[in-house]
Each structure stands twice: as structure tokens, then as C-alpha cells.
Amino acid sequence: MTDPRHANRPSETASESRRVRSFVLRQGRITPAQQQAFESHWSRFGLDFTPTNVDLDDLYGRSAPVVLEIGFGNGEQLLHAGIHEPEKNFIGIEVHRPGVGRLMNGLAEAGIDNVRVSNHDAVEVLEKQISPGSLAEVRIYFPDPWPKKRHHKRRLIQPDFVRLLATRVAPGGLLHLATDWAEYAEHMLEVLDASAEWRNRAGLGAYSPTPAWRINTHFEKRGVRLGHGVWDLIHEKV
Numbered sequence: 581m582t583d584p585r586h587a588n589r590p591s592e593t594a595s596e597s598r599r600v601r602s603f604v605l606r607q608g609r610i611t612p613a614q615q616q617a618f619e620s621h622w623s624r625f626g627l628d629f630t631p632t633n634v635d636l637d638d639l640y641g642r643s644a645p646v647v648l649e650i651g652f653g654n655g656e657q658l659l660h661a662g663i664h665e666p667e668k669n670f671i672g673i674e675v676h677r678p679g680v681g682r683l684m685n686g687l688a689e690a691g692i693d694n695v696r697v698s699n700h701d702a703v704e705v706l707e708k709q710i711s712p713g714s715l716a717e718v719r720i721y722f723p724d725p726w727p728k729k730r731h732h733k734r735r736l737i738q739p740d741f742v743r744l745l746a747t748r749v750a751p752g753g754l755l756h757l758a759t760d761w762a763e764y765a766e767h768m769l770e771v772l773d774a775s776a777e778w779r780n781r782a783g784l785g786a787y788s789p790t791p792a793w794r795i796n797t798h799f800e801k802r803g804v805r806l807g808h809g810v811w812d813l814i815h816e817k818v
Contacts, residue, residue, distance in 0.1 A: 627671065670695045715749045716750060
């Protein structure tokens with residue numbers, strides 16, 4: 581069975597931008613309910629992209645630690661976090677509209693107001709909208725592993741990207757990664773353990789146990805059934 585993260589991937593051309601983005605757009609059908617979510621709930625939960633820093637306290641109407649999840653998929657984990665970590669504010673970034681619509685419907689049904697969503701490229705959001713040192717945590721779960729060697733440069737977790745994250749996370753804040761792709765887990769660990777801005781909570785060369793705040797999503801359970809392992813990495817901003 582084809583891994584859904586690899587479906588409808590465009591071919592690489594010489595004219596493509598060399599800049600690493602946080603996503604690759606794939607075709608996906610948006611349901612009427614998901615489309616209706618943009619019309620009904622975007623004004624409440626949506627974060628429009630503008631090339632200016634966002635006042636996070638003003639965005640939520642309160643001051644609280646802000647957690648950023650990049651690539652939230654269908655929003656299952658982010659909805660759980662919004663409900664079960666009410667003391668925190670959350671921003672979720674996802675470029676695929678069906679997942680954004682599904683999450684907004686879930687947020688509205690749950691009646692929670694501590695989650696905002698961005699339907700834009702995470703790199704640009706981080707560079708243009710998130711102030712330095714304003715995040716308490718960044719969570720990136722099961723990013724595209726780009727398994728073919730010639731595509732490794734497309735991987736999100738690269739030295740330049742983790743340096744960008746370090747500028748946006750406050751000292752003592754966390755970067756939590758998870759993957760079900762063994763070779764990518766090794767790559768992530770190598771990149772982060774080599775970074776002067778991050779300290780491995782489990783010790784150099786070690787993975788962390790899955791923390792209580794990360795649930796086993798539908799996608800992860802499917803991977804486990806297929807025999808995949810799962811690796812968590814938790815690093816602290818120094």
C-alpha cells in the first residue's frame with residue numbers, strides 16, 4: 581500500500597526553488613463540511629499570513645505559553661492537546677486544506693479557544709510572523725521522511741531549520757520530534773545533537789520515551805501495524 585505521505589509527489593525539476601519548504605502540496609479532496617469550516621470558523625480560529633510579527637497575547641486574549649505544531653495533518657493530536665493542555669496556547673500549521681477544515685470543525689465542536697491554525701508554509705510563518713523567543717515549544721510529528729537519497733535535501737529537519745527554530749523558542753523551551761522512519765530518526769538525532777542551540781534531554785545519541793502529551797494517532801497506529809518502529813526526540817533550548 582502506498583504511504584499517503586508520498587502520494588502525488590511532483591517530480592523534481594531544475595527550475596524548482598532551492599529553498600527548503602515545510603511541505604509539498606499534494607492533491608486532496610476537501611469535503612463540503614471541511615470547506616464550510618473555512619467559511620464558518622476561520623474568523624475564530626484562523627491565523628492569516630502577514631509579513632509582520634503577531635502579538636500572541638492579543639491573538640488569544642490572554643498570556644500563556646505558546647506551543648507550535650508544524651504539519652498537524654488531520655489535527656487529531658492538536659485537538660487533543662488543546663483540550664487536555666488548557667493552560668497553553670497552540671498554533672498549528674498545515675498547508676493541506678482538508679486537515680485544516682477538519683480540525684476547525686473539531687475545535688468548534690469541542691468549544692475550546694486556545695488553538696489557532698495557519699494554512700501557510702511554516703518556514704515563512706516562523707521567519708515573518710513569530711517573534712524571537714516567543715515560543716515555549718515546537719512539536720513536529722511524523723514529517724515526510726523523503727526516503728530516497730536524492731531527496732534527502734528536502735527533509736524539513738536540517739541544520740538551518742533547527743537553527744531557525746532555536747531563534748523562536750525561549751531558553752528552556754522544547755523541540756519535540758517523532759518519526760516512524762528509522763533512517764530519518766537517525767538523521768534527526770545527528771542534526772540536533774550536533775547543534776549548539778539544543779540539548780538532548782535523553783543524553784547524546786539517545787531517544788526519549790514517548791511523553792504523555794503525545795497520543796498515538798490513527799496514522800501512527802497504522803504504521804505500527806505495518807511493523808514500523810516509532811522514535812521520539814526531545815531537545816531543550818540552551
